[in-house]
Amino acid sequence: MKPTQDLIEFHDLAPPQERFLDAVLEGFGRPQKQIPCKFLYDQRGSELFEEICELPEYYPTRTEMALLERYRADMAAAIGPYCQLIEFGSGASRKVRLLLDALDRPGAYVAVDISKVLLRQSAVALARDYPELDVVAICADYTREFPLPPPGAGMRVAFFPGSTIGNFTPAEAEHFLANCARTLRGGGAMLIGVDLKKNPSVLHAAYNDSLGVTADFNLNLLTRINRELGGDFDLDRFRHLAFYNDARGRIEIYIESLREQTVAVAGRKFHLGKGERIHTEDSCKYSVDEFRSLAQRSGFIPSAVWVDGQGLFSLHLLRAR
Numbered sequence: 001m002k003p004t005q006d007l008i009e010f011h012d013l014a015p016p017q018e019r020f021l022d023a024v025l026e027g028f029g030r031p032q033k034q035i036p037c038k039f040l041y042d043q044r045g046s047e048l049f050e051e052i053c054e055l056p057e058y059y060p061t062r063t064e065m066a067l068l069e070r071y072r073a074d075m076a077a078a079i080g081p082y083c084q085l086i087e088f089g090s091g092a093s094r095k096v097r098l099l100l101d102a103l104d105r106p107g108a109y110v111a112v113d114i115s116k117v118l119l120r121q122s123a124v125a126l127a128r129d130y131p132e133l134d135v136v137a138i139c140a141d142y143t144r145e146f147p148l149p150p151p152g153a154g155m156r157v158a159f160f161p162g163s164t165i166g167n168f169t170p171a172e173a174e175h176f177l178a179n180c181a182r183t184l185r186g187g188g189a190m191l192i193g194v195d196l197k198k199n200p201s202v203l204h205a206a207y208n209d210s211l212g213v214t215a216d217f218n219l220n221l222l223t224r225i226n227r228e229l230g231g232d233f234d235l236d237r238f239r240h241l242a243f244y245n246d247a248r249g250r251i252e253i254y255i256e257s258l259r260e261q262t263v264a265v266a267g268r269k270f271h272l273g274k275g276e277r278i279h280t281e282d283s284c285k286y287s288v289d290e291f292r293s294l295a296q297r298s299g300f301i302p303s304a305v306w307v308d309g310q311g312l313f314s315l316h317l318l319r320a321r
């Protein structure tokens with residue numbers, strides 16, 4: 001067997017630590033305090049998110065996996081042989097295996113994730129299971145520009161499952177997709193998972209699971225600040241809060257202060273009122289048509305779309321112009 005370090009190509013473009021500090025100080029200086037959601041995914045956060053994906057209430061992962069399994073032959077036919085698959089936010093690289101098993105002689109898999117340990121482990125495991133595949137792992141913040149390996153003989157396909165696109169505002173999503181469209185121009189495509197608008201009670205349950213894993217995931221941000229930025233948050237004085245904002249078509253996620261208190265981060269003090277919220281994430285939901293219009297405005301030609309029987313989740317194939 002090849003030694004681990006030869007199985008994959010690994011590039012460490014992880015953002016420096018001061019970015020987290022800057023983001024927290026800047027975010028806490030705003031009238032509506034906020035922390036960008038990408039910081040949820042430290043080591044522990046990534047583990048908790050993998051747990052969320054297994055929860056009975058969290059339907060997106062299960063539904064998207066079922067869609068991939070059911071329609072992957074159609075997806076593979078549209079993609080063709082020797083493709084270069086680039087996954088943004090590859091996590092444990094579970095979903096991509098379903099696709100790889102259906103593709104005709106896939107050439108390369110480029111996994112991009114901000115969580116270094118999970119990325120390396122998952123890429124090595126994948127390289128062992130797919131010995132013919134060139135596996136490249138890039139630890140990077142994919143919302144910023146970073147270099148990609150050159151395209152191969154087949155189609156370049158960006159794989160962006162999990163409805164992570166919903167964690168951007170619609171304007172940010174359009175901007176992000178426009179950048180992708182530019183990277184993929186000349187015959188490339190994007191296969192993207194998008195969570196659909198639905199009965200708010202189903203959405204509410206997905207972000208307020210009965211075991212409290214989602215709460216732990218959200219509050220882990222405070223633990224991370226305590227550890228990495230010398231914070232003094234007492235986690236018992238905060239709670240997880242998530243609800244559907246119907247007018248804006250999105251789940252909004254906050255950490256709520258249970259009392260009036262002062263907290264310190266890196267020697268700076270911040271005041272929080274009772275009931276004051278720190279915004280940690282939005283998860284925008286789209287109808288199929290809303291998303292196709294957004295993709296079109298971003299410079300893609302919306303092609304096939306796959307939806308489950310209950311209309312919970314969608315997978316879109318977008319072609320770059």
Ligand code: TRP
Nearest residue numbers: 162163164167214218253281283
């Ligand atoms: N991309 C996931 C989503 O929007 C992330 C997520 C799931 C999440 N549950 C969460 C983020 C709870 C913050 C808090 O569905």
